[in-house]
Amino acid sequence: MSQDRRKFIKTAAAGGALAALLPQLVSASIIEKGSKSKKVKLSKDDVILFQGDSITDMGRNRSAKGPNDNSGLGASYPFIAAAELLLHHPDKNLQIYNRGISGNVVPQLAARWDEDCIALKPNILSILIGVNDYWHTLGGGYKGTLESYHKDYDALLARTMKALPEVKLIIGEPYAITGVKAVSDSWFPTFNGYQKVARDLAEKYHAVFIPYQHIYEQAIKSAPASYWTHDGVHPDTAGDALMARAVLEVIEK
């Protein structure tokens, strides 16, 4: 057997093993690349809010404003995570909302924050924002910069903690997967700056940080990037499952 063939078999076998262990890989990724704060604690009567852009929104019915509503949660990672939490904790009276809106950058979150966050009084708040803050500068005419992303996101979190001092934060790393439709190598290293901002702010506000970039990169070892995301930005069903697994992993039940 040639050395190349041996190497291929070894890699393929590792791929198979990885596939069977994906949920564990998500957990390992969070331990490896996550924050000092590893978990938020789930309690009875918790209000859980998912905030972000199209990755979170994912075609949800924005008129369905009540908690735990499948159409209001949309076919998204928040819906999968909510389903799992509601199935396993029927005694906890959880109220779970999705208020992601497609295309949003940080200033747009800030503009609707009173109504779409503070008024809901979340105990657990998951935020994933930042890909549009970079992407829309590439031709979408958006004038934001890395510095404005940092400053605006910092202000949003400060405002959140002032209004909701007890809220437990989960901050997701903006991610971008190259080699699929929307994302080219030219995004990096600039986009790493946005990722570092999210990580630094998670540290500053004692949030749990979900390293989505690393999680996707691990997943891609077991199936092509296009299996998880058709354009490098938006998850397909498998990507939603991956992200929901990460959210569930950082919530201590």
Add this chain to the structure above:
Amino acid sequence: MSQDRRKFIKTAAAGGALAALLPQLVSASIIEKGSKSKKVKLSKDDVILFQGDSITDMGRNRSAKGPNDNSGLGASYPFIAAAELLLHHPDKNLQIYNRGISGNVVPQLAARWDEDCIALKPNILSILIGVNDYWHTLGGGYKGTLESYHKDYDALLARTMKALPEVKLIIGEPYAITGVKAVSDSWFPTFNGYQKVARDLAEKYHAVFIPYQHIYEQAIKSAPASYWTHDGVHPDTAGDALMARAVLEVIEK
């Protein structure tokens, strides 16, 4: 301590224990009230199709016709089941579709069966149909009967097995939860007839039968009916999670 108080504490404690064990309760329900055929086997390159009415449809984007598309799967039990299967089996090249359509009765499934089932060549086919076949006779003007439900559903399954002799069938029990909005006690025992038809046809065609009525009744011991379904017919997020758990339980990985 009074006997009543003792009884309450015992019941409440059992409720808490039930809540923690919901996935196991789903499994136990299937063993208890399911069919002789308990599992279908998942294989590489499987095409999995979910068919049915609004419970399956659940606001999916009907223009998104490709497999594994979150918007095409909708915020539904098929989406949750698909997400779990795709996450755990990235090496299996699964293709998962949802073709439920709101309001459908058996003759409407039959009318679109060539395009929405046979042409997709499923290896695993999950069908949940029957609640409208009864419900829409109550004031919706539908002229179908228990006998026509039996005859038409039987013909649909015979046609399916002729076109796809190797397909593995999962037949869901039509369910209705009383005491919530749409469903009153007057549905029973008539509606039991429809449930028996689905069960008998599952037996006749060697399908795996999912006893959804029993599964919901078990779930209601740990949280009110309205937690699982807002109207007794359509699942909310927790109900979708419950049904997806049942589907996953009958697929042997």
